[in-house]
Amino acid sequence: MGNCWSLQSGSPSGIPNSNNAHDPNNQSGSIQFSSGFSNAKLIQNGNSTSLGRSSHSGGTSRLFSNKFSTGNNTSSSLWSSDNSQASRLRDEEEFPNGQILDAANLRVFTFAELRAATKNFRTDSVLGEGGFGTVFQGLIKDTAASARGKELTIAIKKLNSESKQGIAEWQSEVNFLGRLSHPNLVKLLGFGREDSELFLVYEFMHRGSLDNHLFGRGSTVRPLSWDTRLKVMIGAARGLNFLHSLEKKIIYRDFKPSNILLDEAYTAKLSDFGLAKTGPSYDHSHVSTQVVGTHGYAAPEYIATGHLYVKSDVYGFGIVLMEMLTGKRIGDIKHLCEKKSLQDWLKLNLLNRGKMRMNMDVKLEGKYPPNLASKVAQLTLKCIQVEPKVRPSMKEVVETLEQIEAANEKPADNRKKTNHSRAVQLHGQPDGG
Structure with missing residues (x-):
């Protein structure tokens, strides 16, 4: 989320058409993406500069096949109209070794909700800039049953309207993080789309990068x-x-x-x-x-x-x-x-x-x-x-x-034992007594 700039070469596949996007008011809706899209990226972050471009045919394909499994967990498709199981899994304590959710549990945020969360995307809520666009800090009402009514701090990526790279990244983030749950992967909470504006909503990471x-x-x-x-x-x-x-x-x-x-x-x-x-x-x-x-x-x-x-x-x-x-x-x-x-x-x-x-x-x-x-x-x-x-x-x-x-x-345990041993010896008792 640090300062960086982006230059795009080539043209990634377009935004999913409106026939595939669910009504933004449908909080449990799902969205279907094309099976292939390209990534093109040239990023400078601090002293590092990224390189190259990606062709359309070399893009990231759909993450899960019709029968994708790990361990005993199988999935019939990436997206499902029934998010109830995924909701339960996300609300419970995370699996320490990671989990592939049977259905993507992503909330569809409206533009109005995200604008309210950031107080109309105020400059003092900006966390950083990236190839995708600007990242804002915001507050929303927590929908979890255990915390209903409380406010939840979130991070919102807002696509730069001039960034073509961001469209592919938006798709890739939703495709991958929508169903992967692990203690060492950032949680994607949801996404939003308003005309040409695209958003990704994550858990807020208090210590930064x-x-x-x-x-x-x-x-x-x-x-x-x-x-x-x-x-x-x-x-x-x-x-x-x-x-x-x-x-x-x-x-x-x-x-x-x-x-x-x-x-x-x-x-x-x-x-x-x-x-x-x-x-x-x-x-x-x-x-x-x-x-x-x-x-x-x-x-x-x-x-x-x-x-x-x-x-x-x-x-x-x-x-x-x-x-x-x-x-x-x-x-x-x-x-x-x-x-x-x-x-x-x-x-x-x-x-x-x-x-x-x-x-x-x-x-x-x-x-x-x-x-x-x-x-x-x-x-x-x-x-x-x-x-x-x-x-x-x-x-x-x-x-x-x-x-x-x-x-x-x-070493800390050994030092404690050594100090205890010395103290005992000073009092005339045998070591370990």
């Missing part, structure tokens, strides 16, 4: 502690792993700090599914598509060939790990590399104990366990390997980070 915490400045920016960084890394990894573990895998394709949002408890949630794409079928290792994404985070094989692998996301995750360790944007790290590869720079500066302290984020103030930071650096090196097949899966990444977190929690 990871990008702001890592690279932002000012009194409102709170540096992230080592423990919090570990929590954010694990949450983001779990979100990606969920997408990769579905029967019909989803490649996120634009993993970067500005797309990782944090709630009040610093739980990481992936946002912006405008470039997400269904992965290759069982008999293929990759999908071929025009290159879109953000420079620095896009995997080298994707940039060079247009071949998109599930493990292309793993590369992007490794780049973000590097940024979280160093506190530097990938563009700045590449500048420091001079003629070295990223892998060589990492080995020399983060896996070398003598140089690690000089290259870790100064905002950590040296408050991190060097042995565990080294383990994260080792994982980073595996993720950013040039060959996709030698990178770990996101499942392996999650498991490694969870092991590091478990080891991170032990």
Whole structure:
């Protein structure tokens, strides 16, 4: 949601025609999209610039087939006229390992409702600008039975009328997030359409983006502690792993700090599914598509060939790990590399104990366990390997980070035991007595 600009090449498929859009007053209605649409994106976000365009034929296809399943959950279609089960699932505590809802549970907001929520889209309610358009903070009445009458803080994306990219993103967000529920994916609450104006409505993320915490400045920016960084890394990894573990895998394709949002408890949630794409079928290792994404985070094989692998996301995750360790944007790290590869720079500066302290984020103030930071650096090196097949899966990444977190929690317990032992010894009692 940070500052960025967008340039569109090509023309994505048009807005769904009025025959497919339900009456805006129908709060439980559904909407049907065409099975293919294109994504075209050139974004500069901070020091990163995205690249490429997408053809019509290479667009994101319908997410779910007629019989899409994960585990014991099957779906007959993406959209259903009966949203009752989805409503119950959304109102209940989320499934910790994620869930595909049998029906999209999205509220159709009227323009009047969104205008009232933002006090006519006042400038002081603006949260940020993106390729899609402007993001506003708003307040609406909570429709959940347990909180009826209370106000709910929301984030509203309003399509820039001049942005063609936003139409495709609007469709992709609704198609993907409408039925995917996971603790580490941002909740899409609903959408709206008023003539040529398109809206997306999300849960509000109180801590903003990871990008702001890592690279932002000012009194409102709170540096992230080592423990919090570990929590954010694990949450983001779990979100990606969920997408990769579905029967019909989803490649996120634009993993970067500005797309990782944090709630009040610093739980990481992936946002912006405008470039997400269904992965290759069982008999293929990759999908071929025009290159879109953000420079620095896009995997080298994707940039060079247009071949998109599930493990292309793993590369992007490794780049973000590097940024979280160093506190530097990938563009700045590449500048420091001079003629070295990223892998060589990492080995020399983060896996070398003598140089690690000089290259870790100064905002950590040296408050991190060097042995565990080294383990994260080792994982980073595996993720950013040039060959996709030698990178770990996101499942392996999650498991490694969870092991590091478990080891991170032990020193505090050990210190308590050590202090207790010393106190006992001072009183003349044997250790452990």
